[in-house]
Amino acid sequence: xxxxxxxESLMQILSxxxxxxxxxxxxxxxxxxxxxxxxxxxxxxxxxxxVVVLKISFAESAIAIPPYTSLFEWDPEDAFLAIKLSFxxxxxxxxxxxxxxxxxxxxxxxxxxxxxxxxIAFPIAYLIARSDPQKRILLLALVVLPFWTSFLLxxxxxxxxLKKNGIINETLMSMGIIDQPLALIQTDxxxxxxxxxxxxxxxxxxxxxxxxxxxxxxxxxxxxxxAKPFQSFCLVTLPLAVPGIIAGCLLVFIPAVGEFVIPALLxxxxxxxxxxxxxxxxxxxxxxxxxSAVATVMLIMLVLPIMLITNxxxxxxxxx
Amino acid sequence: xxxxxxxxxxxxxxxFLFLYLPMISLVxxxxxxxxxxxxxxxxxxxxxxxxFQNEQIMTAAWLSLKIAFITSTLAVILGTMAGYxxxxxxxxxxxxxxxxxxxxxxxxxEVITGLSLLLLFVAMESVFGWPAGRGIGTIIIAHTTFxxxxxxxxxxxxxxxxxxxxxxxxxxxxAKPSSLFFLVTLPLISPAIISGWLLSFTLSLDDLVxxxxxxxxxxxxxxxxxxxxxxxxxxxxxxxxxTIMIAIVCVGVIAAMYQMRRQAKLTxxxx
Numbered sequence: 001x002x003x004x005x006x007x008e009s010l011m012q013i014l015s016x017x018x019x020x021x022x023x024x025x026x027x028x029x030x031x032x033x034x035x036x037x038x039x040x041x042x043x044x045x046x047x048x049x050x051v052v053v054l055k056i057s058f059a060e061s062a063i064a065i066p067p068y069t070s071l072f073e074w075d076p077e078d079a080f081l082a083i084k085l086s087f088x089x090x091x092x093x094x095x096x097x098x099x100x101x102x103x104x105x106x107x108x109x110x111x112x113x114x115x116x117x118x119x120i121a122f123p124i125a126y127l128i129a130r131s132d133p134q135k136r137i138l139l140l141a142l143v144v145l146p147f148w149t150s151f152l153l154x155x156x157x158x159x160x161x162l163k164k165n166g167i168i169n170e171t172l173m174s175m176g177i178i179d180q181p182l183a184l185i186q187t188d189x190x191x192x193x194x195x196x197x198x199x200x201x202x203x204x205x206x207x208x209x210x211x212x213x214x215x216x217x218x219x220x221x222x223x224x225x226x227a228k229p230f231q232s233f234c235l236v237t238l239p240l241a242v243p244g245i246i247a248g249c250l251l252v253f254i255p256a257v258g259e260f261v262i263p264a265l266l267x268x269x270x271x272x273x274x275x276x277x278x279x280x281x282x283x284x285x286x287x288x289x290x291x292s293a294v295a296t297v298m299l300i301m302l303v304l305p306i307m308l309i310t311n312x313x314x315x316x317x318x319x320x
Numbered sequence: 321x322x323x324x325x326x327x328x329x330x331x332x333x334x335x336f337l338f339l340y341l342p343m344i345s346l347v348x349x350x351x352x353x354x355x356x357x358x359x360x361x362x363x364x365x366x367x368x369x370x371x372f373q374n375e376q377i378m379t380a381a382w383l384s385l386k387i388a389f390i391t392s393t394l395a396v397i398l399g400t401m402a403g404y405x406x407x408x409x410x411x412x413x414x415x416x417x418x419x420x421x422x423x424x425x426x427x428x429x430e431v432i433t434g435l436s437l438l439l440l441f442v443a444m445e446s447v448f449g450w451p452a453g454r455g456i457g458t459i460i461i462a463h464t465t466f467x468x469x470x471x472x473x474x475x476x477x478x479x480x481x482x483x484x485x486x487x488x489x490x491x492x493x494x495a496k497p498s499s500l501f502f503l504v505t506l507p508l509i510s511p512a513i514i515s516g517w518l519l520s521f522t523l524s525l526d527d528l529v530x531x532x533x534x535x536x537x538x539x540x541x542x543x544x545x546x547x548x549x550x551x552x553x554x555x556x557x558x559x560x561x562x563t564i565m566i567a568i569v570c571v572g573v574i575a576a577m578y579q580m581r582r583q584a585k586l587t588x589x590x591x
Contacts, residue, residue: 038402038468041465049439056439127329137581142339150543150562156346165356258429265551278435302429307424
């Protein structure tokens with residue numbers, strides 16, 4: 001009996017070793033391919049592009065195709081690899097006030113628009129959440145419908161409203177309220193209107209979801225306990241709507257910060273927004289390295305913090 | 321209570337007016353005989369005729385429709401895979417990374433996505449020789465990448481609402497993973513896939529910024545043509561185009577509403 005145990009245990013050790021080293025033994029190929037197809041696609045077309053942007057932000061602009069210098073120079077004779085990193089773009093970015101002002105004014109414009117979108121969206125969301133189911137579907141459809149129509153054409157519609165001989169000015173003049181057309185288009189005001197208008201559905205829908213979940217008996221309880229409508233709104237409704245408010249504000253603020261189309265069509269030539277600066281750097285100045293540096297800083301200063309915040313709130317929600 | 325409802329009704333009516341007046345004005349002025357926006361020259365279909373004779377707009381519209389069709393189909397395939405992987409395949413290495421890559425395109429400013437993809441295409445061309453030049457192909461790749469994130473999110477949320485017992489029953493009865501997916505899961509998530517396809521189609525059809533970066537000479541999409549025309553001033557043909565788009569969307573939304581009501585009635589009957 002004893003003679004048998006040795007080879008048996010040896011076999012066991014051997015098979016365990018092969019199991020350990022043959023990592024493909026347990027792999028289900030179907031599973032692996034389903035996981036890897038979308039992952040590889042996003043790795044190539046979403047992640048690697050940022051690496052390329054980062055790399056080119058350290059290059060210098062050049063008159064060539066493509067219009068930037070190479071970071072690596074390989075000299076085959078001396079077997080010498082020279083890596084040239086130019087920090088000039090970043091230094092210029094922080095020295096020239098244009099860029100800092102553009103970042104700052106994008107944040108400001110986005111924040112103010114988000115605030116007004118919240119104020120306009122709240123009563124609409126509240127009304128929808130409190131109406132009966134038949135009416136609710138209709139009102140929700142009315143909110144969602146503009147979202148499916150072209151964003152560009154909806155911004156365009158405002159040009160007709162706001163321009164010098166546009167609908168608002170003509171109406172006010174024919175009513176005799178003003179005798180000179182107001183400067184409405186190509187102002188910061190027009191940019192605010194455009195952002196609030198295009199992103200309003202993004203604010204209404206999360207607010208509606210939060211308000212719809214609210215238990216209406218809580219309001220009745222507050223009323224029974226002697227709270228005035230305004231008090232019960234501030235102390236009951238508003239706190240319960242906070243998740244919706246946060247979600248809605250992020251959904252408006254984030255895309256508004258990087259907005260290009262609205263300031264380009266409705267804003268003045270000196271309405272600085274960082275999306276527009278990047279666009280001009282790329283298309284007008286053809287300075288690809290500078291555009292890349294603007295994008296890198298935008299990513300680090302604006303996008304990453306926001307993503308970290310959303311991640312954290314999601315984890316908190318999940319913990320609950 | 322009464323005073324509050326008056327306040328609610330007025331403020332939300334004003335809100336809806338704010339949402340709809342610009343669109344309504346586009347529709348009305350598309351039938352205006354006069355070229356001036358504010359002068360009413362009588363009803364006319366003139367601008368619709370001009371729109372369909374405008375070769376630049378028509379070529380661009382056809383190109384955009386083709387791109388949107390291919391994009392949304394690709395995005396639905398890849399996005400459904402990603403959504404399924406994230407919600408049904410348990411833990412695997414790189415799951416956090418994949419879910420991050422799904423969430424990130426939704427908050428990424430378009431200018432950054434456009435610039436980074438263009439730089440990638442240029443770098444790839446100089447290293448691999450592919451893609452040779454830019455055009456429809458690069459626009460489709462760029463659009464698919466951000467649309468697939470939307471599809472993945474929709475599919476994922478639908479899957480998380482689904483009752484998993486149906487899939488478990490199929491597995492207990494001996495269904496292979498592939499037939500489990502195609503015979504049980506896919507029919508159950510088909511509403512999410514349809515809305516994901518439609519959303520991708522609209523997003524692709526509407527995108528100006530990313531397409532401007534990654535398109536090449538001779539491949540101007542519809543938003544690019546509209547943008548360059550609009551920058552020069554208000555053009556009534558664009559009003560006619562907007563009206564056609566709004567009409568199509570209205571029909572779609574009404575059909576979806578009708579479907580939702582019918583479904584609500586059906587479930588009410590079963591209860």
